[in-house]
Amino acid sequence: MPTSKNYYWRIAGFYFFYYAFVGMFAPYWSLYLKSIQFSAIEIAILLSIQPVMRMISPNIWGWIADHTGKRQRVVQIAAALSAACYLGVFATTSFWGMFLVLALMGFFWSASMPLVEATTLSYLGRNTSHYGRIRSWGSIGFILSVVGLGYAFDYIAIAWLLWAGLVCEFGILIFSRQIPKTEVLAHHTDHQPIRRIVFQPRVLALLGACFLMSVAHGPYYTFFSIYLVEHGYTKSVVGWLWAIGVVCEIGVFFLMPMLARRFGYTRILLFSFCSAVLRFLLIGWGVDFIVLLLIAQALHAASFGSYHAASVGLIHGFFQGRHQSKGQAMFGSLTYGAGNMLGGLASGPIWQHYGATVLYSCSAGVALLGLLLIMWKQGMAGAR
Numbered sequence: 282m283p284t285s286k287n288y289y290w291r292i293a294g295f296y297f298f299y300y301a302f303v304g305m306f307a308p309y310w311s312l313y314l315k316s317i318q319f320s321a322i323e324i325a326i327l328l329s330i331q332p333v334m335r336m337i338s339p340n341i342w343g344w345i346a347d348h349t350g351k352r353q354r355v356v357q358i359a360a361a362l363s364a365a366c367y368l369g370v371f372a373t374t375s376f377w378g379m380f381l382v383l384a385l386m387g388f389f390w391s392a393s394m395p396l397v398e399a400t401t402l403s404y405l406g407r408n409t410s411h412y413g414r415i416r417s418w419g420s421i422g423f424i425l426s427v428v429g430l431g432y433a434f435d436y437i438a439i440a441w442l443l444w445a446g447l448v449c450e451f452g453i454l455i456f457s458r459q460i461p462k463t464e465v466l467a468h469h470t471d472h473q474p475i476r477r478i479v480f481q482p483r484v485l486a487l488l489g490a491c492f493l494m495s496v497a498h499g500p501y502y503t504f505f506s507i508y509l510v511e512h513g514y515t516k517s518v519v520g521w522l523w524a525i526g527v528v529c530e531i532g533v534f535f536l537m538p539m540l541a542r543r544f545g546y547t548r549i550l551l552f553s554f555c556s557a558v559l560r561f562l563l564i565g566w567g568v569d570f571i572v573l574l575l576i577a578q579a580l581h582a583a584s585f586g587s588y589h590a591a592s593v594g595l596i597h598g599f600f601q602g603r604h605q606s607k608g609q610a611m612f613g614s615l616t617y618g619a620g621n622m623l624g625g626l627a628s629g630p631i632w633q634h635y636g637a638t639v640l641y642s643c644s645a646g647v648a649l650l651g652l653l654l655i656m657w658k659q660g661m662a663g664a665r
Contacts, residue, residue, distance in 0.1 A: 291459040292401055293418035298452030299394060300419030304426030305445045306331075308506045308523045309434070312516075315507065316439045317374045325629025327379055328503050329622050332495075334387030336618025342392035343610025352396050352606060353460050359392035360457035364450040370443050391618070393457065395609040400460060402597045403605065413534030413590045420531045420586075424524045431520015475600075475607055484599050486658030490554070491592050491616040493651035497557060497644040498585070499624015500632070501564070508637050512568050522574060526581025533586035546591040547655070553591065554652035556583035558645045565641025584648075592616075 314324045342359060346352040366389060369382035401415055430445055478484060509519045533540075540549060560580035567573030592612070600608020624644070631640045 288404055288461045289415065291456065291461055292397065292404065293415055295393075295397055295453065295456040295460060296416060296419035297422035298449050298456060299397075299422070301422035301426040302390075302446060302449035302453065303419075304423035304523070304527075305430060305442060305449055307502050308427050308519060309430055309439065309442050311503060311507055312434075312510070313439050313442050314379075319376065321504075321633045322629040323376055324507075325503055325625055325632075327376075327383060329499075329625035330380065330383045331387040331391070332499075332618050332621035332625055334384065334618070335391040336614045336622060338388045338391040339395045339610035339613045339618070340607070343395055343606040346396050346399075346606045352400060353462050356393050356396050356400075356460055357457045359389045360454045363389035363393075364447075364454045367446060367450045370446070390453075391613075393453070395613045396606055397460060398593060398609045398613075399605045402593075402609075404461070408538075411538055412593065413537040413586075416590070417531045417534040420527045420534065423527050424531075427523045427527070428517075428520045431517045431523075434516040475611075478599055478608070479611070481599075483658050486654055487592065487595055487599075488612065488615050490550070490651040490654040491612065492620040493647050493654065494554065494557060494584075494588060495616045495620025496624040496627075497561060497648040497651070499621050499626075500628035500640045500644050501561070502621065503625045503628045504632055504637065504640070505564070508564075508568065522578050525575065526578040526585070529579045529582035530586035533582045534590060537587070537590045540587065541591070541594065546595050549587050549591040550595075550655050551652065553583045553588035554648055554655060556580045557588070557648035558652065560584050561641045561644035561648060565638045565645070568637070 311324050311328060314327060319327065342355055346355045349355070363386055366382065366386040369385070370379070373379055373382060401412060405411055405415075426445070426449070430442065433441065479488075506519050506523075509522065510516070514522070544552075557580070560577045563573050563577035563580075567577070593609075596608055596612045597605070600611075624647075627643075628640055631643060
């Protein structure tokens, strides 16, 4: 039987390569698509495929994992098929070819993380506030990927991005085979249909607010790199600006046990949404001032870091026992799936017709709606 330390590094390694792939994809894939002559609307559509798959795929795979009891095996199968489908990016530069490849890859790639999140929280047991310390290895992978590639693309062609993605896919595949088995403890809600949990007002409020936070981030993930390059920033600076936010995120992940004990998850969410409103206003109106951009990126610690850790913790509190995988899958589908899809798709026309300032002001407005929803249903505090 592996030791707890072995468990830690097995899970941490998966997070590292999974988010290294995000560090390759989120900042630079739009630049690659632009380099092969796709329009702004085509780029928005292609970058919205992955959120669509994150909306559909986790629910399917989460149901399979919970009903077969083979969560680990599902992660391994999904990782292998994701890597196989990714190879298609080397074979096409057409819009519909890229659409098909990204759809297939995204369907399998999106399956793994909710299941690994459920595994991590089961492994931690009562120490779920320490989730951020394991998750921080994903942030480290993101930083190394985004900064390293940023410097590289000042000297080499953006097409080399495809090979970086392949390395990340193989890393995910290797560590998917190291994910440990964890025991799913029985819970008094096991006999209830999951819809009874979902339709609790405080659960609906949480899911709705997190959906809005993901909508607000859609334009950031779709056009932030293009926005910076068009305002004269080099790709290495673009990489560092992405990385600064994630460095701050790591700090918050390590502080989360103390913050959770002192403030509780609901207060942390309120602060995170306030920070998101300010952050997107700074991006939209202060792009020509590097100091304002640095402040905006530092706020990523709250608009994503503390927000993600708190929301995952609350979801884990609501969905226990045999509903764990389905609960995390539903959360990922509605927020990082449907929310990012809507935000990404809407960003193309707004960017093209009204410009970046209006686009990021819309992001701030959507984050404000999420804040108001959290404030309306502060009863979520009982799920700590």
